[in-house]
Amino acid sequence: MATPQERPGRTARVRATPEPGARPEAPKRRRSAPRAPATPAVQAVQAAQATTPPATAADTETGPSAAAAAALAAEPPQVLADYYRQMVLVRVFEQRAAEMYTRAKIGGYCHLNLGEEATVVGLMAALERRDYLFTTYREHGYALCRGIDPGRVMAELFGKATGVSGGWGGSMHLFDAGARLLGGYGIVGGQIPPATGAALAIAYRSDPGEDAEAVMCLMGDGTTNIGAFHESLNLAAIWSLPIVYVVVNNGLGMGTTVQAASGEPELSRRGASYRIPGVRVDGDDVIAVRDAARQALHSARAERQPVLVEAVSSRLRGHSVVDPARYRSAEDTERARRLDPVPTLRSHLIQAGVVDLAAVTAIEAEVEDVVAAAVAFADESPPPAVADLFAHAYATPVPNTPHRLPADAVVVSEP
Amino acid sequence: MATPQERPGRTARVRATPEPGARPEAPKRRRSAPRAPATPAVQAVQAAQATTPPATAADTETGPSAAAAAALAAEPPQVLADYYRQMVLVRVFEQRAAEMYTRAKIGGYCHLNLGEEATVVGLMAALERRDYLFTTYREHGYALCRGIDPGRVMAELFGKATGVSGGWGGSMHLFDAGARLLGGYGIVGGQIPPATGAALAIAYRSDPGEDAEAVMCLMGDGTTNIGAFHESLNLAAIWSLPIVYVVVNNGLGMGTTVQAASGEPELSRRGASYRIPGVRVDGDDVIAVRDAARQALHSARAERQPVLVEAVSSRLRGHSVVDPARYRSAEDTERARRLDPVPTLRSHLIQAGVVDLAAVTAIEAEVEDVVAAAVAFADESPPPAVADLFAHAYATPVPNTPHRLPADAVVVSEP
Amino acid sequence: MTEISYRQALHDTLRAEMLRDESVFLLGEEIGIFEGSYKITAGLLQEFGPRRVRDTPISEEGFVGAAVGAAMLGLRPVVELMTINFSLLAIDQIVNHAAKIHAMFGGQASVPMVIRTPGGGGQQLGATHSQNIEVYYAHIPGLKVVAPSTPADAKGLLTASIRDDDPVLVVENLALYNTKGDVPDGDHVTEIGTAAVTKEGTDLTVVAYSRAAAIALDVARRLEDEHISVEVVDLRSLRPLDRETICASVRKTTRAVVIEDDWLSYGIGAEIAATIQEGAFYHLDAPVRRVAAAEVPLPYAKSLEQAALPHAGDLVTVIHETLDATGFTP
Amino acid sequence: MTEISYRQALHDTLRAEMLRDESVFLLGEEIGIFEGSYKITAGLLQEFGPRRVRDTPISEEGFVGAAVGAAMLGLRPVVELMTINFSLLAIDQIVNHAAKIHAMFGGQASVPMVIRTPGGGGQQLGATHSQNIEVYYAHIPGLKVVAPSTPADAKGLLTASIRDDDPVLVVENLALYNTKGDVPDGDHVTEIGTAAVTKEGTDLTVVAYSRAAAIALDVARRLEDEHISVEVVDLRSLRPLDRETICASVRKTTRAVVIEDDWLSYGIGAEIAATIQEGAFYHLDAPVRRVAAAEVPLPYAKSLEQAALPHAGDLVTVIHETLDATGFTP
Ligand SMILES: Cc1ncc(C[n+]2csc(CCOP(=O)(O)OP(=O)(O)O)c2C)c(N)n1
Ligand SMILES: Cc1ncc(C[n+]2csc(CCOP(=O)(O)OP(=O)(O)O)c2C)c(N)n1
């Protein structure tokens, strides 16, 4: 298995303890390439990038490093095409979700993975079927890349009985026992202790090894400031648990920058308080993310060494669908657009001759169909029946469980 | 002001970020000296050391370093004598508290500073009158060294109206607004956020400078594993607050060792997650503790740079008076006895000719009297009047505050 | 009097108190640059600067506790907790610290802080973001808890809370932020610990607070068409609880219904019903009934969510059933 | 039947369930090397080893949450929280996670975990270490909450809790650990959700749970000498609450008193009184009175602490007052 260390020139690295010194920038490989003409899917991609025009080939800050190009060249074409397909799936799904939210098909809060597609796909490529995943409320893409039917995901957003959580969870609370997606969680940091406990259960029942199970626990950058992060990482360290904590650092917790929120803004260093090694990786680079996650999962499953992976990327839109993100500087928005991993990978694949324009266009068209079918499925599905309001009250039924509707009497009294 | 850096050979050091590497042992300066004949106070000291015989001059693991001896020699004799007096005061007060607990004069929980006297005195010597102190439930010594009348402290332990907290707090909840002792707190880590907020209030109202106020927040080693530690240190870092966090590392949280509880057992390194510098100091060395605390307070008040100080010492007894500490190894208990800072300082002072035996004996006798008077005062004081049960219900009275005793009706209903 | 929204009333009150008293400052997640999750603090960062409008990291226990300490030194922090659900992360600082410090230290310190936080379901936010757990705070001696239902009370109670020397929890409600009402101009203080009879009536008393008090008032007005005279008691203050006002009303009307947004068992309404049966026992003609949420984690799906939450129609049903039980004919 | 202490019953049950089921394991602060703060787990580390008796750091949110996750994967963690006061540090994991996961994810996961924790005042532990805040958990759908008052129920309810697939909070009490009673030998399961009539009587019903249920039984026996026939309902389960057993008793006796260790306002007793007035309205001859703690942070000083807490004498007084109000003469 390729690991960051084994490949010269990779930006990801594993550190046992952080190094003192200045704040390094997130490692970024820039790519620039003349972009192929936009297909509908990529037009949708670009529409996601607010109102400013898309970055052009003249954007001199982008440009693939030799190492990155080599890394891509080393991948089988069909793997890269599949990663691209998955990234486009997340992109298009999220755009349609935003649209459905505006059309009031989706309620509550709706947080999108737009801009984080390379991180999503890279992480899910590293996670094995036997591993368990705990995520945040920003988790549609993870569900899709975990292989869950997009229709069932969209149906959950629609609050339908056919949704992955039967309509009980909504956008923030996707769950699929079969896919070992053990939930999106809406309380910031709330998933970290249960994920740690899942790793404890693995350690309780089985020995470490290449084939052992492991847990991946996702969180945002802002989440590293909550107490549960500290308590959980410490437990994982002293108990030697098979878990990989991933900080999806999109630079913002709602409107607050990492720098404003965190005394140590290079978040991968925060494992040091527990002697947990940290890895920082370019979250816009699907291969780099995958490899860093793979190596971390290897440490977790084979050595019971928990690892903290930080994937640095950008949020293309507001915190949730309704947030216009007025607090963001034009420069920051422009930078996010420029680094957008979906068109970047697209043009790189074409430029490098990995896939041709026709193949890319076919992928995009197929994804559009898949998502359209998901929306149709969600739309046509029935809502949960009101008669089932108490269906999930308890796993073990006991006497006197209250099954009362709001206007019902508590106990009946006869004169 | 003498600081660790300025004095060659000191063990304390300020680090901006922790260094990678192996776990260093706590810095310890060992002293050995032929001990002067035991006076009653010191006999009491020795009685505190459970049933094994006291360490003797033959104990080769102790012995003052040249640097430590030089440090002591540099202190004015009356300062050293006063530190010794305070350490004996804590020692004797705690022994009498244990006795009074066994005689049921004191109720609830009762945690003693036995073994931590050098840390207590060193920290309080560094803290200025204008500074604020937040402590744990193991805080009798701090109250005494903050200059609070021992009678009022003992009276609080006795639950008397004359106690520092009027009998409302007990052993775990000493408070004295005048002494700026802003409380002992019984919830592990509970004091850390309020202490941080007190520092915020200082920063809100005044500028940094040599004469500025600062906050000292004490906690135990086990406490560094709770979420509030993480959240608070991060706040202090990003807000540049004038606060010194002190970990009184006595090696144990109840029966759990630091090594068992903390992924990173060198606790001063745990500031790294917030870029808070850490200092580790020998908690059995009153001068080293004082100097490390002084320098940290200087950073806090003059530069608004929070600092994490770790003072490494030992607990001579169980977690609380009732704990026989059966979980402790004989070796560990023996080690704690050997490092006992009170007889160590005593013999060193005599050996170095700082004070003569007569003076030491006089100090001990005086302290015995002070503590005896404190016990008598506590014993003779009245308990709080039951009529005052609702006296502190609210600071601002409002209508309909419930002043109901257990058998009173809630609202009166007339037929 | 000016007609403004509940949101505006809260905003204006914060601003007025900050102008009046330099020791008042705001603290919370996303209250500054983001202008508040529900925009209550919009514009205040620009006006007062980051010293007085302080954005915090996601560290509820940390920053609520920091407010406790700042208050002990005499500042008057007004904390925004994004929703009452997240207060569970900070509850140790609220219950074990803010509520205890005054008494536990023999009256030597006080904690003049305010926590503003909205509760409320019905927004399809799912099980962890839709709770009404004000009973957690109402149960605790040492705290004061208010729950305004109108823009005027939002102003009056928030003003009183900021000026009070004890820790006060101000329970807001997502569904009320856009509601409008007349608000007294100038200084307006509503005494904590007092309920209000928001509509007089003779046949039956409805007791409620927050969003449910607005529903109750609406239902009471509508039932006038049916010649049913409902009196509405809006608790306003959950702790202290104004038991006399509640019982006096029921002694008069002889019938009572409680409506509340929280779960029935051990909810706020339990205390109200228990209080009424004790304080108006010899006047009561029918059992005190409670209209409350169904006892399930609130589902996301609209169909289920709406079925679980109490509505005006439920209140009307229970009022009718209560009147019927006593043979009342309008 | 063997006469053992409440402590011993808990200990023996943990041991028996660990022997029976390999997926049962213990987790908590100081439960291993230290043998438990209250020695419930004494000897279990030696017998089962550190894999099954796991000492934790002081990280309540962390290890309670870890138990949630371990339970989701099918283990049966039994967590000891040193006292219920510290549960506030972990309440987000209990209320926002353990209680929600089953329903919020559409029934796909369950959380078969137990949290054992003692409450109780009267030990001079001061304001933050003496609380009875079981109402926090009793209020929450998705949780089950039991509070045994006898060694037999300690065994029966703890056994049921460990075998249950939902998160169950077992509320113990510091003052009960040393109390003794007969405990059935062998397998003994007490059904969660059912109250017990621990003494039959005809004149008045006392409803209680945990320590107060022991007091109630004692008072009821003593009042027989005065020819007052008191029936005692021991709730045992706070959620679900067995309303029918309570109301059936009061319909028979026509009078009821509640005794509870927590604070009166919004305490457990409020729900009991509210339930009784609704379910036995037409039988009730006097208001349901509540005997409960005075509403102050519990003081350390013994004089004040004892004044604030409910005692048997208070219950006797209120029983007499309630009987007097109905003109009852023995
Ligand atoms: C305990 C808690 N506090 C606050 C919130 C409100 N909230 C939801 S998301 C969020 C920002 C999280 O930022 P980050 O961890 O960076 O994740 P991102 O949204 O960027 O993916 C906040 C403050 C919450 N859900 N839970
Ligand atoms: C939140 C919380 N959890 C648990 C406890 C019980 N407890 C009291 S002291 C203590 C150990 C603390 O150890 P440490 O921080 O090292 O301080 P020390 O007692 O050694 O001074 C524990 C677990 C508590 N008081 N609060």
Ligand SMILES: [Mg+2]
């Ligand atoms: Mg983020």
Ligand SMILES: [Mg+2]
């Ligand atoms: Mg310790």
